[in-house]
Amino acid sequence: MDRIFTVEEARALMPVLLERAAAFVAMRGELAELAYELRSTGTSPAGGLAEAKAYEARLEEILGWFEERGIEVKGVAPLLVDFPSVLDGVRVRLCWLEGDRELVWYHRDELGFAGRRPLP
Structure with a gap:
């Protein structure tokens, strides 16, 4: 069962x-x-395939941190996460989007991001 925050x-x-x-x-x-x-020139001052794989592994590790806590990752560019919750008896997702400094949005489960509203 999903964690409810x-x-x-x-x-x-x-x-x-x-x-x-x-x-x-x-x-x-x-x-x-x-x-x-690497795609355009075949080389990079930042490294090669090994460095790219290391970046990918670190990104997966960070995403795992969210998932281990019951926080749902909905998108990665921009980073978008939801916290399953209940407001006034209705299942919602507390919604955080990359660039937000605080958690101030939510949306009903069935509406998704398009139904995003400020938290009461």
């Missing part, structure tokens, strides 16, 4: 979530540049 529980995770997200975004950018250079 209260708003307070989810918000308590935000400081470490922001740290993990920042690490993910930086690593994602490094991997994108490295992959582009």
